[in-house]
Amino acid sequence: MFIAFFRSGILGFGGGPSTIPLVKKEVVEIFEMMDDEEFSDVLSIGNTLPGPIATKMAGYIGYRVGGWLGLVTALIATVLPTVVLMIVLLASLNEFKDIDFVKGMTKGVVPILAVMLGVMTWDFLKKSKKSLGWKTGFLILLPSFIAMMLLGLHPGIVIAVLLVLAVALPIKKKEGRNK
Template sequence: MKTQIDLFIAFFRSGILGFGGGPSAIPLVHKEVVSTFKWMSDEEFSDVLALGNTLPGPINTKMAGYIGYRVGGVFGMVNAVSASIVPSILLMIVLLTTLTSFKDQPWVAGMTQGVIPVVAVMLAVLTWDFFKKSKQGLGWKGSVLILTSSFLLIELLGIHPGIVIAALLAFALFKPDSKNEDHSPKKRGEVG
């Protein structure tokens, strides 16, 4: 029961504080899942995030569904998804009915403009953390190569990020692992 309460709290907090949709909620989900409740490591979270980005639909609900299922089974999945969407539903009903009457006021526009830099900083910090951690598996050269290539493919050539992520996952899956290969003569059938 405590796990279900923790799941609800984690995804409710990220849902209620994730202003602007999925990208702003990702650092909040990361903090809850990796730092606060320690349900996943950074590497596992980045794998879930990468896979979730290749699938259609809002990233926050996809991550809530997977993490909820992993931590608490089917009930955990329903619990986490509900906790991530209930804040949006409630706030949409309350705020849209209230703010529509004040939409032309400068303080309403100021709320949005004030939150955008905070979300940008949160995403930059999360990106930097992932980049530093990628050094362990790929090294700096590999990380910079993938970062640069991905940027060029997505921003300059207009290739969808899901295609880039799928290609990188396929490459990682089918790439020969040089650490596990044994090139000794006996392994290749040669007599030494």
């Protein structure tokens, strides 16, 4: 089991979705832990849950095949290549951090990341306008911003409070055309 998930973890460059065909090859074709239909069911269930698909599939398949030990083995095998690679890359980056080329690369990441986060934020704002309207969206945004930026509250606490409020005080979705 370790070999199956380690190979798919180390060869799955590009994140969880790129590992799905590799996991299928290992689990269905090479080690025959399950058939095609069972794998499709695992994939469907995994896609409905939050979090990285590779670890969800590894955990479920590992548990199904080998119980708790299988679950732990499959999870370790899935994340180990990424952990090792991150340690090696961070150590290398730290060793070469004073070279002008590396300095330029690391400085170049900040504006790119800022643009990516800005685009994502704008997309969320458009979606909130569509589902809640500007007023309700702003009534959620402003206190959240104040709580996190000015009061220093952890985002997880803000999200938990908003979830409790959403259950306690359901907000009606805007229907029809939003202004």
